[in-house]
Amino acid sequence: MNIPFLELSRISPELKKRLERKFSELLNQGVFSGGKEVERFESQLQDLLGTRFAIPCANGTDALELALRALGVGPGDEVVVPAMTWVSTAEAVVWVGAKPVFWDTDEQGLLRSDWEKAVTERTKAVIPVHLYGKMQQMNELIQKANTYRLFVIEDAAQAFGAHQQRKAAGTWADVGCLSFYPTKNLGALGEAGMCLTQDERLARKIRLLSTHGQPIRDQHELIGRNSRIDTLQAGFLVEMLAEFEANQNIRKRIAQDYIQGLTGIPELILPEGMLEEDHNAHLFVVRTEKRDELQDFLAKNGIGTAIHYPQIIPSMKPFRIEGDFVNAQLLADQSLSLPLNPYLSQEESEYIVKKVRQFFG
Ligand SMILES: Cc1ncc(COP(=O)(O)O)c(C=O)c1O
Incomplete structure (x- = not known):
């Protein structure tokens, strides 16, 4: 037997055909950034996850960084991060100029429940990570975060589709971050990510940050960057969602x-x-x-x-x-x-x- 840990070329022949068809469709349309396919992906995820806002971006690492920036986390701030996670969780904190303060996990890899001992007067946020696909107890964590007046950013990159009390992973926190890296449960044929939020003001800010601060073309409201999803990836993800x-x-x-x-x-x-x-x-x-x-x-x-x-x-x-x-x-x-x-x-x-x-x- 030869059983690879994960072999993405093993996807079903039917799905392969649908993806090829989607590629041809978009190639013929000549739409490679934005457009209906991105809107469709957004609205499908809004429905599936029951989130008010779903803002696609270039990858899950960017989603974390956009979330931190939108919440105003920056130099002088501390953010509580589990010691065991994929490196992106900590990287994003450093990229916005804040300091990650590491805390131990439990034996399942979830932020240990006494994480409030890491809180100082500089702590601005906490990032629970639903490691391996298992969700942190979110009610408890959010209650504690509220006590210390901290923002919560949910790193749900590994937990797409998991629910707690019928609420989807990523929809509990101020901002939830998803990754559609090819090896994830819902994976693109390349890189893609998403921010989820229930707050209209935050949603607008994340969207602006991810597209050069432009609410409309050639109008720049703030200093943003380019972290848009590719139209092709949005199109592929819509096809993947069906399975x-x-x-x-x-x-x-x-x-x-x-x-x-x-x-x-x-x-x-x-x-x-x-x-x-x-x-x-x-x-x-x-x-x-x-x-x-x-x-x-x-x-x-x-x-x-x-x-x-x-x-x-x-x-x-x-x-x-x-x-x-x-x-x-x-x-x-x-x-x-x-x-x-x-x-x-x-x-x-x-x-x-x-x-x-x-x-x-
Ligand atoms: C826990 C965690 N956070 C963040 C990320 C970052 O996602 P991406 O690889 O799409 O940048 C990943 C995925 O790799 C992850 O597993």
Whole structure:
């Protein structure tokens, strides 16, 4: 068997055809920036996620930066960021001139619930990250943020389609940020991202920031930048959306098979809450002290895996700082992501379970 961790060329022949058709359509129309396709993508996401405003942009990292700028976070401000996340969460804070203050996660990779101990008089915002697709408890976090008068920016880049109390990931905070990076649950054929907000003033500001400060062409209200989504990507994403729900069902089924097949191995810790609605089954992350050996063994048996992520942000060279990041470090040292995607066959997922069990004897 040869099972890649994720092979995007495995998308269904029907979807491939629809994407090719969309490309030809837009090529013939000659529309590559803005236009109806972008508007359609926006309104479909508004409906799907139940958000008042959905502002597409170039990628998820930009979405975070636009959110911070729109909220006025900048030099002299501090922002609480989990120690274990994709580097973008911290990068965006630095790019707006603020300081990321790292806090440990719990063993699932979510911002540890005592994060208020990181708050100082300079703290302006907190960025919970729904890591691996599991949502932070948002009611609790927002209540605490309100107590300290902090903005909340929800990094929902990995949690598209997850819901808590029927409210979609990304729609809880002042601004929610999404990524449509190709490997995500809803992935483009390139780069794309989005800001969600329920506040009209913020929505307008984010839109202005993302398009040179222009409410209309050649009128510049503020210093913005170019972070627009490509029309092609918006068009592709509309096509991808048609398969989203079916793909999510497959992801959940595989997660369920893994949980059933891998429960009861004392040396293997399984992810929690994967079948609940506030997890979108983006990544299936197991933990074991024998992580590296397991990864080698699976590779020798033709199974691709990944590590999300091998280094905590505070130990990366550009961010280096000491602190108590025990759980985040545990994840960096012991976590391993098994293949989990809609292109995985039942035979393949059964083989993966068999090989993991075989490794642990
Ligand atoms: C948690 C998290 N935040 C932010 C991002 C940034 O998204 P993008 O790669 O679209 O810039 C990603 C995705 O890579 C992510 O996983």
